[in-house]
Amino acid sequence: MEKLTHIHSRTIVLPQTDIDTDQIMPGRFLTSTTREGLGEALFADWRYADDGAPLADFALNQPGAAERQVLVAGNNFGCGSSREHAPWGLVDFGFRAVISTQFADIFRNNSLKNGLVPLIVDEDTHNWLLENPGVTVDIDVASATLSLPNGTCREFPLDGFAQHCLLEGLDQLGYLLNKETEISHFEQVRRWKP
Amino acid sequence: MSGKSLFEKVWEDHLVSAETPSNPAVLYIDLHLAHEVTTPQAFTLLREQGLPVRRPDLTLATLDHSTPTVPVGSLQDLDVLSEPAQAAQIRQMAKNCADFGIELHGFGSDQRGIVHVIGPEIGATQPGKTIVCGDSHSSTHGAFGALAFGIGSTEVGHVLATQCLLQRKPMSMAINFNGRLPVGVTAKDIILATIGEIGVNGGTGHVIEYRGNVISNLSMEERMTICNMTIEAGARAGMMAPDNTTVEFLAGRPQAPVGADWDSAVTRWLSLPSDDDAGFDREIDIDVTNLQPMVTFGTNPGMVVPVTDPVPDGNGEPSFRKALDYMGLESGQPMQQTSVDIVFVGSCTNSRLPDLRTTARVLKGRKVADSVRMLVVPGSEIIKQQAEAEGLHEIFLAAGAEWREAGCSMCLGMNGDNLQPGQLCVSTSNRNFEGRQGIGGRTVLASPETAAASAVNGHITDPRTML
Numbered sequence: 001m002e003k004l005t006h007i008h009s010r011t012i013v014l015p016q017t018d019i020d021t022d023q024i025m026p027g028r029f030l031t032s033t034t035r036e037g038l039g040e041a042l043f044a045d046w047r048y049a050d051d052g053a054p055l056a057d058f059a060l061n062q063p064g065a066a067e068r069q070v071l072v073a074g075n076n077f078g079c080g081s082s083r084e085h086a087p088w089g090l091v092d093f094g095f096r097a098v099i100s101t102q103f104a105d106i107f108r109n110n111s112l113k114n115g116l117v118p119l120i121v122d123e124d125t126h127n128w129l130l131e132n133p134g135v136t137v138d139i140d141v142a143s144a145t146l147s148l149p150n151g152t153c154r155e156f157p158l159d160g161f162a163q164h165c166l167l168e169g170l171d172q173l174g175y176l177l178n179k180e181t182e183i184s185h186f187e188q189v190r191r192w193k194p
Numbered sequence: 195m196s197g198k199s200l201f202e203k204v205w206e207d208h209l210v211s212a213e214t215p216s217n218p219a220v221l222y223i224d225l226h227l228a229h230e231v232t233t234p235q236a237f238t239l240l241r242e243q244g245l246p247v248r249r250p251d252l253t254l255a256t257l258d259h260s261t262p263t264v265p266v267g268s269l270q271d272l273d274v275l276s277e278p279a280q281a282a283q284i285r286q287m288a289k290n291c292a293d294f295g296i297e298l299h300g301f302g303s304d305q306r307g308i309v310h311v312i313g314p315e316i317g318a319t320q321p322g323k324t325i326v327c328g329d330s331h332s333s334t335h336g337a338f339g340a341l342a343f344g345i346g347s348t349e350v351g352h353v354l355a356t357q358c359l360l361q362r363k364p365m366s367m368a369i370n371f372n373g374r375l376p377v378g379v380t381a382k383d384i385i386l387a388t389i390g391e392i393g394v395n396g397g398t399g400h401v402i403e404y405r406g407n408v409i410s411n412l413s414m415e416e417r418m419t420i421c422n423m424t425i426e427a428g429a430r431a432g433m434m435a436p437d438n439t440t441v442e443f444l445a446g447r448p449q450a451p452v453g454a455d456w457d458s459a460v461t462r463w464l465s466l467p468s469d470d471d472a473g474f475d476r477e478i479d480i481d482v483t484n485l486q487p488m489v490t491f492g493t494n495p496g497m498v499v500p501v502t503d504p505v506p507d508g509n510g511e512p513s514f515r516k517a518l519d520y521m522g523l524e525s526g527q528p529m530q531q532t533s534v535d536i537v538f539v540g541s542c543t544n545s546r547l548p549d550l551r552t553t554a555r556v557l558k559g560r561k562v563a564d565s566v567r568m569l570v571v572p573g574s575e576i577i578k579q580q581a582e583a584e585g586l587h588e589i590f591l592a593a594g595a596e597w598r599e600a601g602c603s604m605c606l607g608m609n610g611d612n613l614q615p616g617q618l619c620v621s622t623s624n625r626n627f628e629g630r631q632g633i634g635g636r637t638v639l640a641s642p643e644t645a646a647a648s649a650v651n652g653h654i655t656d657p658r659t660m661l
Contacts, residue, residue: 017513018394018494022627027608031260031279033234033286045629050615074513076395079428079494080627081606082330083232084346102395105364105430106330110346159362160216173239173348176356179210179220183358186210186222192462194224194252194323 003169004115005141007096009069012059013133014043019073020080021107025089027081038085039092059133060093069096070137072129076100078107078118087111097139099146101126112162113172119146119156128152141166197469200433201366201401204341204466208324210358218360224323225340226353227309228255228296230287231608232328236351237290245355247294252357254318255291256299257284258308259329260609263571263598266301280609294354305448307574307600310334310542314418315576317447321436321463326353331542331624332431333424337417338444339436339466341401344425364430365475367400371408373483378658380552381416382544382622382641384408385423386488388480390498397429400476403468404434408482414443415546422543423624426495435467487657489529490626490639492517497626501644501656504528520628521636522618530654532638536619537568537595537649538631539642541605544622545573547580549642554586556646556660557593563652568595569611571603595649607632620648 029041047058054061071090077100078086087110090098097117108118117139121129128150129135138147144158165172187193198206205221213219233255240247247253260280266272269288272281291298299305305316310331313319321339326332328350335342345359352359369388389396402424409417417434424432441460444450451459486500497517499506507525508514518524523532539545539553553570562568570590572578578600581587587597604611605623613619613635622645626637640648643657650660 015512016516018496020494020625020627022625022630026629026633027606028633030231030608031277031283033283034238035235045633076398076428079394080330080425080625082328082344082346084235084328084348087346102398104395104428105398106344106346110348113346113348159218161218161360164216172360173243173352173355176220176352176358176360177245179356179358182210182220183222183356190207190222192459194320 001115001169001171004096004117004166007069007117007139008136010134010136011070011072011129012065012068013072013130014059015074015130017074018076018079021078021083021086022080024078024086025083030083030085032085035088037092038089039094042089042093066094069094070139071095071098072133073098073100076102076104079104082106084110084114087114087116091116099126099129112166115166117141117166121146121154121156125152125154196473197471199366199468199472199474200339200403200435200466201341202472204322204324205363207322213362218362221324221359221361223326223353223357223359224252225313225318225325226253227313227325227327227329227332228253228350229258229309229329230261230283231259232347233290233350234283234286235347236328236354237294239348239351240294240354247296247354249357250295253296253354254299254313255287255296256306256309256312257287257301259602259606260284261601262610263601263603265599268301277610304575307576308542308545308602310422311545311573311577314338314414315447315574317444317450320444320450320459321440322466326359330425331422334418334422334542336421336424336431336433337414338440339433339463341431341433343431365400367397367402367429367476367478368474369402369404370477370479371404371406371482372479373408373481375408375482376485378643378661379482379485379487380641380643381412381419383485383488384482385420386490386495386498386639387485389423389427389495390488391480392427392478394426394494394496395428397424397427400429401431401433402427402429403474404432409434410437413548414439415548418546419543423495426624436463487641487644489644489654490637491521491523491529493520493626493628495624495626495639499529501529501654522616530656532654533618534566534620534648534653535617536613537562537566537645538571538604538619538621538623539645540569540571540573540603541623542573543624544642545571545577547577549622550577550581550586553642553646554589556643556650556657557595558589560593560650562594562649565652566649568649569598569604570595571598572600574600604631606630607635620645620654
């Protein structure tokens with residue numbers, strides 16, 4: 001995983017509430033056996049016409065969308081299926097952060113393991129971002145702050161361990177592998193065995 | 195000091211190391227369920243880092259998600275029966291399991307089926323275990339008093355490599371179900387009504403414990419239906435206290451303990467229920483006495499009404515309007531007048547033997563409407579055999595329904611069983627998201643009773659008119 005310290009980008013806005021991972025990455029693309037290349041399929045059912053042509057009025061199809069790293073979405077983003085293909089698709093498209101007022105638990109966990117910041121903001125900040133699509137925002141991972149062009153600067157909740165992994169580009173597996181002695185000990189001393 | 199909840203007991207029993215402000219807990223996982231769709235990238239991770247699977251004996255692997263529900267005798271059959279991408283994924287699963295020493299319950303195995311059906315069926319799912327799977331409906335196993343939750347593929351890799359996960363302790367919520375469940379109202383209706391009540395994000399960040407006399411009176415299959423859809427309320431996991439119903443269900447199952455081990459396991463299991471003075475971060479009471487059969491009308495499982503109600507009015511809220519547009523429904527229209535194209539009985543929510551018996555009870559002596567295609571898909575090979583031994587399949591076939599092979603089938607539109615654009619399906623599955631069952635497909639979630647009654651009439655139907 002690459003280090004992620006700072007994001008400076010214009011936003012793309014999808015205002016719908018409760019965007020589920022079936023919308024982010026429809027099931028028919030889950031036959032992929034790799035993590036790469038899923039950006040093409042991101043939001044496929046909202047993004048393409050029946051003949052596969054991009055729908056011009058969909059936010060991800062607008063000029064310059066491919067350079068944007070921040071998605072602003074309606075409340076409760078990423079609910080439903082545990083498919084990690086959803087954050088893989090978002091990252092492959094180029095996103096490094098999603099801003100909403102709430103994230104589904106599994107999506108949030110998956111995102112943090114792929115260098116994608118699930119960024120929770122208060123309702124007022126969220127409404128301002130929804131009403132001002134395309135503004136340039138600044139996200140500093142080290143201080144967990146979001147700065148808006150209207151002068152607002154907000155801290156956002158970010159688990160310290162996840163933050164450390166983002167900043168250092170660490171795969172959390174390394175941390176677990178270093179726990180091998182403790183894991184073996186646990187297996188030996190527990191009072192019952194699965 | 196206050197007592198401990200079921201969740202806290204299981205959580206604490208699996209801490210390799212407790213969480214600190216700077217580090218999450220290391221949680222030991224007793225059972226990992228694996229299927230073909232969310233594991234390939236995890237095995238790739240192991241290969242890239244040269245790691246073995248730490249405890250292949252603690253992973254239970256099968257084929258269900260992208261697996262066709264037509265008869266497949268062997269991997270060779272896939273060439274003609276499956277799309278190339280699906281076939282490649284299934285072959286990759288077989289290779290990954292063989293390379294890493296994991297037993298695969300694949301084609302030809304009596305124990306193949308939907309992961310969340312076979313775990314309990316073979317007795318691998320047990321009270322007090324931690325159980326994970328790269329599938330959000332892992333919450334199903336909480337019906338046994340296990341702590342069971344869905345994870346992503348990266349975390350699947352963590353479990354394969356270390357048998358552990360890094361976790362922050364979730365909050366807890368108790369939902370108390372009291373009152374008397376009316377005739378014709380099912381576990382599916384209880385959980386749909388609950389999601390409607392607390393919302394699709396009502397449980398986010400929490401582990402729910404379902405409690406109360408209503409839960410104690412349910413069978414294990416009914417309990418699994420409720421815990422299965424916990425994730426549709428956004429919760430991390432759903433749990434229920436192990437009791438004699440749980441113990442009786444597990445007795446004699448292939449992977450259940452035997453002899454003295456069984457006795458000590460039962461003692462341990464029955465010590466797991468929450469202490470009387472256990473505290474919860476949130477508590478909700480739901481009285482089921484006036485509950486009706488429920489159906490969804492929108493594009494998430496929280497958009498749900500009694501089957502006898504009209505489509506509600508969303509006060510012009512944009513997401514609500516978008517959902518009704520997608521569903522082709524209008525506010526004020528009675529749900530029961532809605533025409534049905536497809537009826538699907540199956541999925542990890544409602545594909546167990548009692549679900550099939552109920553479906554057969556409604557269909558017996560009746561016909562599926564000419565305008566309707568109905569699929570009945572057992573959750574496992576064992577359930578298929580049991581249903582056939584009881585002659586249920588003959589009732590389905592005589593009514594004009596299709597009787598298919600075990601798998602996830604039309605729940606998720608990735609194995610050939612799909613809706614066509616615009617088709618409306620009354621489905622016993624768990625998700626009515628846009629396109630879930632196929633591009634442009636419309637899903638109405640319901641109990642097997644409601645699904646079967648709707649198949650007969652060709653429109654959404656209150657099943658109590660046919661019981």
